[in-house]
Amino acid sequence: DTGVSQDPRHKITKRGQNVTFRCDPISEHNRLYWYRQTLGQGPEFLTYFQNEAQLEKSRLLSDRFSAERPKGSFSTLEIQRTEQGDSAMYLCASSFLADTSTDTQYFGPGTRLTVL
């Protein structure tokens, strides 16, 4: 069990470019979550998957954002036509949902995006 991994750890891009982040969850975890965290704030929910199905998307997830989890394992988060307001830490978490009252999410190290 190597924990949740994210790639890249840092990404600097110019406004208008597209970026894609990858998240590899803990093996056998059926749920995968994406959060965004700006400086000095707590993480905010973006979307989550159960296996390959995307079950919920936040209103924060504009049509420039798309997330996939094609085989129910790793996930990608793509941002098209990046804007300076997209600069943030993008966090991925996974869990094995057995009981909603005890479901614990384990976080990766995050991808820090800077849009110039």
Added chain:
Amino acid sequence: SQQGEEDPQALSIQEGENATMNCSYKTSINNLQWYRQNSGRGLVHLILIRSNEREKHSGRLRVTLDTSKKSSSLLITASRAADTASYFCATVPTDKLIFGTGTRLQVFP
């Protein structure tokens, strides 16, 4: 959007002292969790308390939950310099985590 707030926003103490952080939230929950985040890094899960529990302990951590007041507290006893971090409470009304604004704890040697 944030679920609620942690209080205080920042806390500075000496090693060996206890640190208490409070969290208020707005909606009914399945459980409430506390996470620690070291500067610029990912979150580490500390403890989970179910909505039908009132107190829980884990090592030097003690968490209380008062669902009637929609509040929780995290107590770290005998603090160490390594406890320096931001601490977040997160509620789970359904499936996703809804985080508070965090408390920045600084423990001086």
